[in-house]
Every structure is written in C-alpha cells, then in structure tokens.
Amino acid sequence: MSPDTVGLALLLLGVLLLISKLVRVKWKLTQRLYLPSSIIGGGIALLLGPDLFGRAMELLADRGIAVEFAERAAEGGLFGVNVMSVWSALPGLLISVVFASLFLGKRMPKLREAVDLAGPNLSFGITVASGQYVIGLLLALLVLAPFFDIPVISGALIEIGFLGGHGTAAGLGTTFEQVGWAEGQDLALGMATVGLLSGVIIGITLINWGARRGKTSVISADGKRTDREQAGLIERENRTAGSTMTVHPSSMDPLTLHFGLVALAVIIGQLLLSALQWVEQAVWADAIEVMAYVPLFPLAMIGGIVVQMFIDRFDKNHIVDEQSVERIQGMSLDVLIIAAMATLSLQAIADNIAAFAILSVAGVLWCLFAFLFLAPRIMPDFWFERGIGEFGQSLGVTATGMVLMRVVDPEVKTPAYPAFGYKQLVFEPFFGGGLVTAAAIPLIVSPLIGPWAFLAIMAATMGASLFFGLVVLRRRRRRTEQRAGRESTPLN
DSSP states (O other): OOHHHHHHHHHHHHHHHHHHHHHHHHOOHHHHTTOOHHHHHHHHHTTTSSSTTHHHHHHHHTTSSSHHHHHHHHHTTTHHHHHHHHHHHHHHHHHHHHHHHHTTTTTOHHHHHHHHHHHHHHHHHHHHHHHHHHHHEEEEEEEEIHOOOOGGGGGGEEEEEEEEHHHHHTTTTHHHHTTTTTTHHHHHHHHHHHHHHHHHHHHHHHHHHHHHHHHOOOOOOOOOOOOHHTTTOOOOOOOOOOOOSSSSSSTTOOOHHHHHHHHHHHHHHHHHHHHHHHHHHHHHTTTTGGGGGGOOOOOOOOOOHHHHHHHHHHTTTTOOOOOHHHHHHHOHHHHHHHHHTOOOHHHHHHHHHHHHHHHHHHHHHHHHHHHIIIIHHHHHHOHHHHHHHHHHEEEEEEEHHHHHHHOTTTOSSSSSHHHHHHHHHHHTTSSSSHHHHHHHHHHHHOTTTTTHHHHOOOOOOHHHHHHIIIIIIIHHHHHHHHHHHHHSSOOO
C-alpha cells in the first residue's frame, strides 16, 4: 500500500463528508430523520462500493460494455480495492481515538459518583449482552442444531456480531477454524452487518418516535427550529467558539497539543494491552487464549483516564481544553462512521441468509424489548438518551451507540455520554469483544463447560444484572432521595 493511496483514501473521505453535508442542507427528509452527515456519506459510499455499484457494473460487463472498468469495479467499487482497504482499517484505529478522548479535559469523578452514574447503564448493558447469549443458545440448541444441522456454537453469533462487530468477527476467524466451523466467521460478519444497519435504521426511527412522543429531553419534534437549524447550521448570532486557545500558537498550535495528549492515551492503552497479552502467553495461553481477542479501545480509554489523572495532579496552568478534545473526538467519529459504512460486506448476508435470519430477528427483537421496556425502569433519569446509546451498542457496536447519542443529544446536555463511558470501563473488558466474547466459543465446545452450562452461566448473569438494576439501584436511589429530602427540610 503506497503512501499516495493512503493519502487519496483520506482525501476521498473528506470529499464524501462535504457532499453528505450538502445533502443534509438540501434534503428535507434527512433533516426530519436527524441523519448525521457521516451516515449520509456512509450510505453514499456503500452505494458506490463493490456490493452495489460493482454488481451493477458486472451486469454491463456481461453485455460487453466497459469490461475492463467493470472488472475493477466488481472488486473495489468506484473507489478501487486499495482505497477500500485503507477505509476498512480506519474504524479499528479511530474508535481508540474516540474512547481515549472520553475523559480528557474532564474532572475525574469520585468512585461513588461513577457508580451512581454508570450503575444503571452497566446493569442494562450486561442484561442485554448476557441475554443475547441466552436467546442465541436456546435457538441453537432447540432449533438450529436439530433442524438446520448447524453447530451449537452458532448461539454465540448474536453477541459476537452485534456487540462485537466486524472487527471481533474477523478476529475470531482462527477460533472458528479451530472448532471445525470456518463458515461461522461468515455468519458472524453477516450478523455484524445486519446489526450495524439495524442499529442505525431502528435507532433513528426510535429517536424520531421519541421526539414526537416527548420521550427525549433535548430534541423535540414540536420545537420551533429555523430552516438553518433543520439543515444542521448554526445561526450567526448563536455561534460560539468551538475551542479555547490555552497555549500560544507561536510555541505550538493548541490543537496539536491536544492531539498529542490523545495519542499518549492510545499508546498507554496499547502498552497495557500488550502487557496483558504477554501475561496470558506466559501463564494460561496453552489452556485458553482470551486477551488476544480483546480490542484496543477499552484499554485506550483507561489510558485516557491515566493521562487525565496526571493532568488533574500536575496541570497548574489548566492548558487542557475540553472542547478541543471534543473536536478531535468528533472528527474521528465522523470519519469512523463513513469508513465503516463504506466497507460493509453485503455479500456476507446473501451467502448465509438461512442461518442468521432467525438469530438476527430474535436478537433485534430482544434489544428493542430491552430498550422500550427495561431502559425506562432501570435508568433513573434521561432514560431515552442513555438507553438509545446502549441500544445502538447492543446492535451495532460501540460506535453506533455513540452516533445515536450524538443525534439525540448533540450538545452533550445530558449525562448520557459520561454514563456510557464509565460503564465501558467494566463492560468492555468482558463483552463486545472482551473476555466473555473471546472465551464463549472455547467454553461452549469445552467438555468441562459445554453449551448447557454456559447457557446457565449467562442466564444467571442476566438475572443478577436485572436484580441489581431493578432492585438494588432503585433502593439505593430511594435512600439517597430520602436523605436529601431530610437534609433540605427546615428544622422547626
């Protein structure tokens, strides 16, 4: 891959983002649907990719029209194979930047504050994740294995594809081969595609429903917005600075400084991940390998927390600007989204429609039920903003959840973002590409555990998480409110 190709791929993403913004400004439907420009751009790139544009060119080639160009388009769409290869690598890199930025420039909360804020999100997230295993294994044991002759490990595909995403599905390819079901990776990739598309489409639909029904706290379908606001533009009189100059540009541009802090956080995360993988190889890798499949971004988030702790301790001049970090995070997320959507493999769905159709429908229905029924009961406040992020992650990986939160809370006026981030510290090392995701298939096929025992473990985990969210946290909040009420009551 030449440097020129990498540069061209990045430039094309920039042009696509500009085109998508123009579409958002001019097309009323995208405004009513609250579609971010990055999703619009990703849709355009997907249409011009190998699975759609490339297939159309194949039809022309069959008739002898533009044969040479059609052959190239069939492999890489309008943009070419090399550009698509660069784009496919970007989401895995940029999600680490997004998570490394979550806590930079923000005051680190006390442990009690973090528990109160992230506890409901953690309860909801673990309930949904373990529930995906419960539903998937029940379907695999009772339907897929006896009637479709598909291995029982297919019960892990919902969590691997939905919460884990394309990166996790690809990373588990060796595991699928080792257990004798190499086709499982294709199904997992197909599930990841279905989950991502479902997360975006259903999530945007839910946001529009929530705005019309008054479920949302920030956006409103009845709110009076000007045409410019509908188009995603800010009126001149309402414009504010996007960041603050904290260092003089003669020494270093402020944005450069903040990029360096983000980079340091990611590197610390990589060092932590490498250390954990080294320990695994030295101690238990011969029995079971887990850390090899843990993604970088939850460790990059821990790296961001480490950097912020040093900032809180030693930064006497307050040179770290939260808004500057948010600009880096926002740009990374926009590029991540458009690159991820551009490289979706629709062919994986077409090739494996029978097996994952049942699993994908059941998985989507479970996530939808959890959002509509459990989220309002588990989340203490701003349940829609907090729940929609969890819903997006449960279907289409972490980035999808952050996209939906950005749509429903674009100016970060609710605790949805920090609650989502704190919850990831405990959640991501286990689910969504973490330890449980990596160990699920080896444990299901293990003679010591097996599918029924793993099903029981996940069912117990789901039950405990539900009890924690619906009973323990509710009692804790009730006692806190009663204590606050007594303290605010004047003495006679």
